[in-house]
Amino acid sequence: MRTYRKREVDPGDIRRLLEPGPVILVSTAWKGVPNVMTMGWHMMMGDGPVLVGTYIWDQDYTRDIVTKTKECVINIPTVELLETAIRIGNSTGAEIDKFEAFGLTAGKASKVKAPLIRECYASFECKLFDKTLARKRSLFIWKVVKGHVAASPKYPRTFHYRGDGVFMLSGTNVSRRRLFDPGML
Template sequence: MKELPLSKVYQFIEPGPVLLVATSDHGKPNLMAMSYHMVIEDEGIPLIGCILGPWDHSFETLRKTRECVLAVPTVDLASKVVEIGNCSGIDTDKFKTFSLTPVSAEKVKAPLVAECLVNLECRIADDSLIDKYNLIILEVVKAWIDPERKERRLIHHNGNGTFTVDGETLDLRDKMVRWSSYTQR
């Protein structure tokens, strides 16, 4: 074994796909790319923890409006996702610049992203850890999936400018006898 610098730990435990966070400030929609998130609760009302901070233009909008949409892009949007992460909503209309379509959500003012496979309408459930850890706990209040979308492979940031694309799926449901609720089709 060789020592791994602590600054590289996240590269090996990143749990989920890169997301787009959509917010809306006085009717002006914005997007940001985000990789730092985690499922906190999956039964009943889903809770998702997200790391955002004052370095993100969307941070203040999310704190003020207390709502957003987490949109799950697929691999065909990877280049756009990286470009979205490399510019600021302060001076860029990201929906227009990257030819993405904002769609009215049902329960929040932030828009869905029509080109994404999944869109999760969210409200802040707990903001007590923002000042200490930049951790915001979001409650998913409505979820959408595009069943017609052919591309379903997600992208995962490796933490160094490279990405892993979902690939082969291993079906081990028959071995997950203790957690059968997770194996339902």
């Protein structure tokens, strides 16, 4: 599969990629074995520090790992990985090495032990920042500590889950910059 050549970016760069609402791949590692889950429930929660909230249910193997390691990588896949993302969601890292099973290449992160996914358009290294609602609401709030984004294309072709096995692919981009008050940009 295609890999993206990425460059280091500001952690805040995650906003322009996450806010449109794509399906993401959350990678982790435990005892040297990489793991990954497919996730649709996430949101930006701050830009200084850069915070992201994720819903990780107690039935997810990833929940066990992040509870112990307090680290993850948020990866933004493009449409080439649509079917892989479904297969990742259908299986559990408690039984198989998903990187090996699905042909993903683990890249080395610099601030966490969880792997980057080289086939993804962007990867953001994260450390657990607030677990207040982790047990009660499955909410894990992460601080983004390092960003890696492909230099091109400018706008990745992401996929967004509509339910019932249907995905929306990101469509046309339109600028309405002239309508924004400067303070809102």
